[in-house]
Amino acid sequence: MSLNGYTFANPEYLYLLLLLIPMAVWYIFRHKKQNASIRVSSLGAFKQPYNRVKEWARHSLPVLRLITVVAVILVIARPQSTNNWExxxxxxxxxxxxxxxxxxxxxxxxxxxxxxxxxxxxxxxxxxxxxxxxxxxxxxxxxxxxxxxxxxxxxxxxxxxxxxxxxxxxxxxxxxxxxxxxxxxxxxxxxxxxxxxxxxxxxxxxxxxxxxxxxxxxxxxxxxxxxxxxxxxxxxxxxxxxxxxxxxxxxxxxxxxxxxxxxxxxxxxxxxxxxxxxxxxxxxxxxxxxxxxxxxxSFAKKQEEYIWFAIIAAIALLTEAVLRATIFRTMP
CATH class of the missing domain: 3.40.50.410 (von Willebrand factor, type A domain)
Structure with missing residues (x-):
């Protein structure tokens, strides 16, 4: 099986990408059902104004999680560079x-x-x-x-x-x-x-x-x-x-x-x-x-290309962990 110039040694693992659909649906459903723990009539009493950008940026956490999952699945599928006659x-x-x-x-x-x-x-x-x-x-x-x-x-x-x-x-x-x-x-x-x-x-x-x-x-x-x-x-x-x-x-x-x-x-x-x-x-x-x-x-040998996807998975996972522990940290 090939994808965007790559072939995969274990293409059967690409079916795991279908898991992204229920993960996305679950997040959207969960987000809509969330209710505030404390309700107030006005935010004027708080020193910092309401930050709508930060609210939307919070959605980057599940996006990073999805990127990590996709990259890990691609690593398992073992992407290889397409063979070429040289x-x-x-x-x-x-x-x-x-x-x-x-x-x-x-x-x-x-x-x-x-x-x-x-x-x-x-x-x-x-x-x-x-x-x-x-x-x-x-x-x-x-x-x-x-x-x-x-x-x-x-x-x-x-x-x-x-x-x-x-x-x-x-x-x-x-x-x-x-x-x-x-x-x-x-x-x-x-x-x-x-x-x-x-x-x-x-x-x-x-x-x-x-x-x-x-x-x-x-x-x-x-x-x-x-x-x-x-x-x-x-x-x-x-x-x-x-x-x-x-x-x-x-x-x-x-x-x-x-x-x-x-x-x-x-x-x-x-x-x-x-x-x-x-x-x-x-x-x-x-x-x-x-x-x-x-x-x-001569027929060029296949080259393993999983390393780039492994790097992407590591970066996405690390970024999510840092953001969750700092900017988007929640109180227990």
Whole structure:
């Protein structure tokens, strides 16, 4: 519940304000029923003349009492400043990570497998770049955006954990994965726009050729870093058999020539990652890139505002007590 720019953590206590109605009615009724204790025909015998202002000022006492009650109720209801979106300017670059999730990414030449190794290193990279806007695209036979560009890295990491092979149709659509990533960056105003594309195979699906997609990236000023993941020679691939999943040594096929061409065309760099540590090289390279100022939105926390109402209650109560003991003191 909100009131004049404030929200209340305990709005149910505001119903206590209804008590003001019977309190006001009771005072008015009591005042009209009051009769003088001593009646005289004239006030001439008294030294001081009748003070009508003081008579009316006496009504300030119940008013102060009502103010105290209102302020105390508002304190109990816990008023808070209204939440607002705040704009902040930070230093960073826009990065989209395009990750291959085809079944071959389950090969175990990297530990525990290629996909989990890529996710672990990428997670460290994200944690080390708090000011960057980072997004995630996954691809195999098809491609889609798992997370758009964001500075909310906690959400991004949670989505990253859910990535697994088999989420979409199997295959390796490198060109489609790159094109989907470009679509997330093409309207970015950042001076530095980067795509980190990681794959372990050869483009065999999708309607978009990888080199054509790289040309499109270059048109939008996007730098593409490509990573070929996999050992040289053979690697243990998971194969489904009547006896369950078994690992068989199969030839590692990575289209390095195409990946190198894609990187060179966009002023990027190609890496061959035969181990987990090799993946770190690309992140070291990105850390040295030029950074640009980007504007982000953050949600401001609620601020407790009860202190002002507590001060008002204390002042009103103290003022009433002083007036009742001095100016408006009554004889017993």
């Amino acid at each position: 704009k902040q300017t930070t230093e960073g670059i826009d990065i989209v990570m395009a990750l291959d999730v085809s079944s071959s990414m389950l090969a175990r030449d990297l530990r525990p497998d290629r996909l989990d190794a890529a996710k672990d290193v990428a997670t460290q990279f994200i944690n080390g770049r708090p000011n960057d806007r980072i997004g995630l695209t996954i691809f195999s036979g098809q491609a889609f955006t798992q997370c758009p560009l964001t500075t909310d890295h906690a959400t991004l990491l949670n989505l990253f954990k859910d990535v697994k092979s088999g989420m979409i149709e199997d295959g390796t659509a490198i060109g489609l994965g790159l094109a989907t990533s470009i679509n997330r960056l093409r309207e970015s105003n950042a001076d530095s726009k980067v795509i980190i594309l990681l794959t372990d195979g050869v483009n065999n699906r999708g309607e978009i050729d990888p080199v054509t997609a790289a040309e499109l990236a270059n048109t939008f000023g996007i730098r593409v870093y490509t990573i070929g993941v996999g050992s040289r020679g053979t690697a243990p691939y998971p194969v489904q058999t009547p006896f369950g999943t078994q690992y068989k040594q199969m030839e590692v096929e990575i289209d390095e020539a195409t990946l190198q061409e894609m990187a060179q065309m966009t002023d990027g760099k190609y890496f061959r990652a035969t181990s987990n540590s090799a993946l770190k090289q690309i992140y070291d390279q990105i850390d040295q890139m030029e950074k640009t100022r980007i504007e982000t939105k």
